[in-house]
Amino acid sequence: MMPVFVQAGLWGLFSASGLTIGALLAVTLYGRLSHRVIAGVMGFGGGVLIAVVAVELMTEAYTRGDPLSAVAGLIAGGAVFSFINWRLAEHGAKNRNRCGDCVAQPSETDQKGSGLAIAVGAVLDGIPEALVIGLSLLGGGKLAAGVVAGFFLANIPQGLSSASGMRSAGRSRRYIFTVWLGIPVITAAAAALGALVLGSASNEIPAVILAFAAGAVLAMLAEAMIPEAFENAQPFIGLITVIGFLAAFLLLQLH
Helix, strand or coil: CCCHHHHHHHHHHHHHHHHHHHHHHHHHCCCCCCHHHHHHHHHHHHHHHHHHHHHHHHHHHHHHCCHHHHHHHHHHHHHHHHHHHHHHHCCCCCCCCCCCCCCCCCCCCCCCCHHHHHHHHHHHHHHHHHHHHHHHHHHCCCCHHHHHHHHHHHHHHHHHHHHHHHHHCCCCHHHHHHHHHHHHHHHHHHHHHHHHHCCCCCCHHHHHHHHHHHHHHHHHHHHHHHHHHHCCCCCCHHHHHHHHHHHHHHHHHHC
16 A cells, blocks of 8 residues: 555645646736636635635644644644745745736846745745645545645646736746746645654644644735735625635535
């Protein structure tokens, strides 16, 4: 049977490949997708992530551990993500998930070093996902299919919007594909490492880490996805977000 850490790595690679698909769509359709279309897709992805956090991650963290650990982990995850994101924003990564229409990403000419900051920010966005997937198989694979599918669906709009913004900022296709081919590999490695390191841990530690990851995902959603989804958005963006939530909720319930 395939080792658990290898399975976690493959799940991580699959879920993060949604970023690559989104980037490919952005490069292929560049100039033909309006901000409103991209915002609608981002709203759907945001609804998916809300369902994953609320229905699976926090529920599982609460069940595995205790209420205090779940609350502390959630707040810590949000605080750590927001702090690092704030520091990266000072170097040009604040608008890394914007498509470039309403709010433009900085070019290297506008802010030197912004390309590296954006790439690091993309890695930051994927780390909570890797933590969740690395832990998901430790309980016999209970979380894996539904959560990974949710992350995959949410990653497509992130890759689409961010890569569109990179193109608008004048970044090369080589840069774009280096980022969005590299992130899935990093996510896979981090997921495998998480499963390997925490394979013998008690339920309490994975519970805290799941809550930590949930807080980081929720903070990422608020700071990196929602602004793009709701600024100058098309009518019924709220309904589109609800549909994304419902799609992920039903997927998780079927699993």
